[in-house]
């Protein structure tokens with residue numbers, strides 16, 4: 308069979324894998340941003356306990372190899388908590404998303420924290436001086452300004468997330484990388500399939516880069 | 532309106548305010564002067580709870596703001612503050628800067644808040660800048676917007692911390708004009724400034740602070756022409 312023939316024949320499987328990669332990436336990006344925001348606010352809180360919680364979270368989940376975190380959630384956690392029963396029959400995808408979210412969330416915590424800290428103290432004081440409470444100050448004054456500065460590092464992290472989903476192959480989630488492996492195990496066409504897999508990853512990541520370029524320009528035009 | 536009783540403030544070991552007692556009556560315009568580091572900013576910030584006292588009591592409109600149970604967010608609605616460096620919200624237009632307080636804090640309808648904001652913009656002479664962002668405004672214009680932002684909350688007292696000292700000389704006048712107008716409308720004002728013209732024209736009382744103490748106070752004319760204390764004389768001879 309010719310070079311492209313094999314790719315063409317494997318397309319349905321590859322697209323299936325690409326879709327899973329996309330879904331896992333989107334779910335993780337969304338959840339990790341929520342988790343990151345929460346722990347960033349913990350780390351910036353006045354309460355010592357909250358700060359410690361935030362710090363500990365980042366230290367642990369940034370400090371371990373992602374693959375160990377995946378194995379831990381998937382194989383080790385069920386020994387302590389019957390997660391596999393609670394989430395049956397979706398335990399595998401849930402474990403994958405939990406592990407990815409906790410890992411990416413640790414990096415996003417630091418990105419959001421740095422973004423918030425980059426806004427001058429005067430903005431907070433002005434907001435407090437017109438009677439805003441801490442929540443309103445964050446929500447209406449600090450976060451909108453900080454968000455603009457967070458776009459480039461956040462996009463970086465989102466790209467990392469897309470690539471990291473490939474590690475879910477180790478717990479038999481049929482995302483793009485694992486689909487590639489499965490196809491090759493029957494067709495033995497490494498060159499073609501890995502090329503196709505690589506091109507699909509690049510296409511996803513370059514679209515995300517384009518989106519971020521657009522967002523940055525949009526916010527640049529509004530300038531704030 | 533504002534009463535301070537034996538207020539002291541220390542940052543760690545460093546005592547910045549020593550046993551300050553004073554009060555500001557309704558409609559009174561009090562000007563605070565004093566050398567750099569004498570504690571003027573710290574004192575003003577204590578009055579709206581941006582700093583907390585080490586000891587002593589502060590009352591605003593008969594509410595003790597130094598009491599641990601007092602809701603500061605609630606008190607601050609009634610205390611306007613104008614900062615040396617304006618501190619306008621950089622991501623909001625002039626109109627939004629002024630109306631965000633009434634909308635989010637006072638829960639006012641957007642249309643009503645905008646109407647109020649436009650009235651204030653007329654008052655500070657900046658209606659045509661309603662849609663401009665802070666970085667499109669001159670320093671003087673920014674400070675006038677900042678005054679309007681504070682006024683939009685209908686405060687019972689206005690605090691000013693060197694509102695003109697970050698401005699180019701040619702812009703000082705426009706900001707002082709707005710402040711004089713405010714003083715003439717019976718607003719209670721506590722103003723840290725070295726603009727002696729302002730103090731003379733609309734100030735009822737001048738307070739001279741040095742090294743964390745109130746050294747001397749009195750009507751502007753007396754203070755400027757006949758200061759009793761040596762420290763006041765020295766300071767005035769430097770700035771007059």
Ligand SMILES: Nc1ncnc2c1ncn2[C@@H]1O[C@H](COP(=O)(O)OP(=O)(O)OP(=O)(O)O)[C@@H](O)[C@H]1O
Pocket residue numbers: 542545547565566567568569570571572573574
């Ligand atoms: N947050 C802080 N932490 C530690 N020291 C502080 C803090 N804020 C002010 N100080 C100190 O308190 C003293 C009084 O400062 P303050 O800003 O009140 O003076 P000021 O009279 O407003 O001076 P200026 O005319 O320069 O504005 C200074 O010695 C200053 O270094």
Ligand SMILES: [Mg+2]
Pocket residue numbers: 571572573692693
């Ligand atoms: Mg000062």
